[in-house]
Amino acid sequence: MADQELTWRGTVARWDRGLFDAVARRHWPGADRVLPRLGRAANHGVLWGGAAVAITVLGSPRARTAALRGIGSLALASATINTVGKWSVRRPRPVLDGVPLTRQPAVPPRTTSFPSGHSASAFAFAAGVALESPVWGAVLVPVAASVAFSRVYTGVHYPSDVVVGSALGVAAALAVRGLAREAKRARAVPGDERPAAGVPALPDGQGLTVVVNTASGTAGTAGLDVLRERLPKAEVVECAGEELEAELAAAADRAEVLGVCGGDGTVNAAATAALRAGVPLALFPGGTLNHFALDLGLGGTEDTCRAIAEGQAVRVSVGRITPTDGSGDGATRYFLNNFSIGAYPELLRHRLRWAPRIGGGPAAVLAAWRVLRAERPVRLTLAGRPRSVWLLFAGNGTYHGTGPTPRRRDGVGEGLLDLRLVHGGGRPGPRLMAAAFTGPLSRSPFHVATRRRGLRVEDVPPGTPLAYDGEYAKAPASLVLAALPDALAVYRPR
CATH class of the missing domain: 1.10.606.20 (Vanadium-containing Chloroperoxidase; domain 2)
Structure with missing residues (x-):
């Protein structure tokens, strides 16, 4: 040897x-x-x-x-x-x-x-x-x-x-x-969301329609082969771009359960369709970050398939954005993660405008440089009081971690808005950095944090952008933010 x-x-x-x-x-x-x-x-x-x-x-x-x-x-x-x-x-x-x-x-x-x-x-x-x-x-x-x-x-x-x-x-x-x-x-640790009673159990997927956003970050590797094997009678619709919202609305109208595979923006559109149609939502994480799925406690396709087959779901809270003056497009919007006005929506607006011409990465760098160099604080009225803000953040449920836009929740069934405000004045870069280092203090020279059921926002300057779950829109002149407790049933195994 x-x-x-x-x-x-x-x-x-x-x-x-x-x-x-x-x-x-x-x-x-x-x-x-x-x-x-x-x-x-x-x-x-x-x-x-x-x-x-x-x-x-x-x-x-x-x-x-x-x-x-x-x-x-x-x-x-x-x-x-x-x-x-x-x-x-x-x-x-x-x-x-x-x-x-x-x-x-x-x-x-x-x-x-x-x-x-x-x-x-x-x-x-x-x-x-x-x-x-x-x-x-x-x-x-x-x-x-x-x-x-x-x-x-x-x-x-x-x-x-x-x-x-x-x-x-x-x-x-x-x-x-x-x-x-x-x-x-x-x-992906489940929180203490309340069990949803009366949701249908679909052992073979009959009655489930899953809309897949093929443009989402990881939709192609989201385990849809597991879905087709575990729930063979489920209908799977693949689409992208402008047809996505129409497909989600049509699927919600004809299906017993609306399923969606995509990132947080796609899940937001699906949740809106499910709320309007009054059907439960089945979530198959297929985005790059999947904040809502992780905070809900969904680890992947296998979890969702098991919950659908056994009829297990929970009630989750939803944030609502309601225009109150008829300006903008007048549409009521919902958010599962967060809403913001100020520096972040401006950055998103510039990036979306420049990305088709120079690419996503350079557009993000250029947008950040533009926002930190040239933007002005937004002057508006919050709960009847005039304010000048660099950023207004509202989370669907309490977020943990420091700074004005923390990223982790223990659950999504709380029914409260986590409100963070970065005061205007000075330059946006130092203010936002200082707010990040002050942490979740109730009050500081830079940063205010509180929790409420709702908030009235008025006197928003024309053309001010807002962001919700990573999507972008023009803000109305006045709006009401509200937390809707137990508004939506979402499948999740116990």
């Missing part, structure tokens, strides 16, 4: 050295200039940090999540390699005979050779991004492969060091994705 192991090690060592020497003898035009520089750029993760910043600035919300996953994967791979990998094998670096001096590093590495840390970091970042955003992954994987190859080309590592390091990087990315999924499931 020992002889076989020695033979195997000798074969790997000969293969390693032979391939290393072959690369050393080979000259590719331009490689002597490009590959050493690329390897140096990847020192200490600088190259990948820069790539993460670029993706964050230029990419969509899903791309930004991908960049964060990439950095997390790189951190895990680097920590594993440097604490366990390097010191468990202690393989000497290759002898540089035959490697041209122009390729060799000016300062030879001092750590052991096996496995390649650069290769692990490169493939950890690229795979972490690719698992969340295949488009960006297609851009990064060739760069990662070039960095890994540069380690052999410059004589720093044997080929097996690079192969194992790359494999460990991919393993780190898979581990981070698994941890992220577990964390997402852990956040």
